Amino acid sequence: MGQLYATAGLRHLAQRRRLGWLAQQLPQPHADGAGLLRRLAASGDGLPLETLGAANAQALLLRNWATDSAPSGGRSALPFAFVEAINLELSYSCNLACSHCLQEPLRPKGASTWLDVATVRPLLEQAQALQLLRRGLNLTGGEVIATASPVLELLALAQQLNIPTRMNTNAWWGLQQQIRVGDHSFADDAALVGALQQRGLGRLALSLDDRYQQYPQLLERVIRVGTLCQLAGQAIEVVATDAEPTLLKRVQRQLPAALITPMEQVDIGAAQPVQQRPMRRGNVARLAALSHCATAGFYRPRYLHVTPDGGVRSCLYAPGGGWLGNLHHQSLIEILNAAAANTVVQLFDSGELEAFVAEHLTPWRHIYRGLDHGCTAAALIARLAERLSMQQQNADRPLHPEQLELLHRRLAKEMGLEAAMKA
Structure with a gap:
């Protein structure tokens, strides 16, 4: 007689009161499926395989909600119990080279690596089941508005799954025409703002920092994108990183609807x-x-961060790190x-x-x-x-x-x- 043991994932579901949802996913209906799963999650000694039925036990094993090996060292902790959002770094490629950027050392010299939709879809579906997206999904780069970017498809996927979204951009595309994003072309910046809205973007985040000393023309483009968003009713956010007071006041005056988020300078990179x-x-x-x-x-x-090559880490300020695992393999x-x-x-x-x-x-x-x-x-x-x-x-x-x-x-x-x- 074999035994079935709970994984950390199953105990996570128990903690989030999601065992009823999992019971409905099992192939063999059981009158007290959620109750049996609760017993399994609470037991350190496991349950006999036949308690839930052979088909259900096999499904739990295949989906990594259970294991047939007794865990060594006792019951593992639930380090993801506090996670409430996921940050996707779609690429480290960018059309700017800002002096303060954390990712500058990781800029690709040749073709860029982009996080693909096929990798993200199961991530979002599983994160949603685990209730790790209560605050939603952030899409960032590098710069996400680019010719090879999957950002529009990812926004549409999140909209389909009813996941709130936020997106970062340096707004280089303000005042531009014939803008290409992935497989999509837009006549101008207003059309692109409309496309973001159609795909359910919750908030567009624009950076405010010392990059305008390097790129003087960029500030006008940022204000242009913010103005278009205000006119269209698209929520915007200005992330102020050591911004000069006069600059901040100007942006606040011209973009009164923007949420202003302070963010201190970090010296990596x-x-x-x-x-x-x-x-x-x-x-x-x-x-x-x-x-x-x-x-x-x-x-x-509280947040998980995913690198362009699928690495998963738990700290925003370690770009390129993937110490928790890799979505291409797990x-x-x-x-x-x-x-x-x-x-x-x-x-x-x-x-x-x-x-x-x-x-x-x-x-x-x-x-x-x-x-x-x-x-x-x-x-x-x-x-x-x-x-x-x-x-x-x-x-x-x-x-x-x-x-x-x-x-x-x-x-x-x-x-x-x-x-x-x-x-």
Whole structure:
């Protein structure tokens, strides 16, 4: 007689009171299907396979709601219990090169990688079943209004699934004509705003920061797009990142309907960092604890972030990271089930950041520039833990010092954290 054990995903459904929904999805109706699933979710010893019926047990196993192996180390935690929204990074490609951009080191030199609809559809369907989209879906880049972008198809998919949406753009397309987005062409900017509305866009987010010193013509385009949205009744948001007061007042005057969202500057990827000193011993772990989430976002995140190549992570300020898993190889439910055993999740949940930094980061502190923000420090620790875990899994012996130095140099370059070269 075999046993059936609950996965973290099933216990998540129980916590969200969604077991009735799952019972309706099973192939073999049962008078008390939800009750049996509740028993399974609460039991540490599992239930006999035949309790739910062979067909139902097989369906639960195939969909990763249950397992036939007793979990080691007791019942795993539910690190996704607090998730309320998902952020899709459709591409790291952009037609601008803003000095403060977190993603600048990841800009593709050749053809861009785009997150595709076939990958996103099961993600959204499973996230909706798990109630991880209570605040909705954000679509961002790079820049999402581009010739190869699937953003319009993704907005239509979210509309079909009744998922609230928000989209970021740098508004380069304001005052433009013959705008192409994926397979769609629009006569002008007003037609594109109309297309976004038709696909149920909840809010269009426009950035307000120092990029207008680099691109003086861009501000007029941002105001143009915002004005078109106001006239059409499309909700807009202005994300103000260290915007000059006079600039902010001008935008508020011309776009009175815009929601103004403050967002402080984060120094990852900054082209001209404030400091160039090497990191001092031990300060990175203490700095990470001063991040907005106090590092809790790594083991009980409120948002999940998906990279263009399908990687899933729990921190906005670590672009390119995918430590929770990859949607091209795993379903969201599989990623949920494995999250409690994830290297990064366990590290941040353990409270051992200082020991990790002392062993794995401090000896190579000269490779990195100085850090000034807690989110930067936390993101660096997470990316390093992710990369170490991957390399150690692939190696049949401990990494050599030369391999470790190469790892750090690559990571510093990818994250825009390289120390300045001495003259």
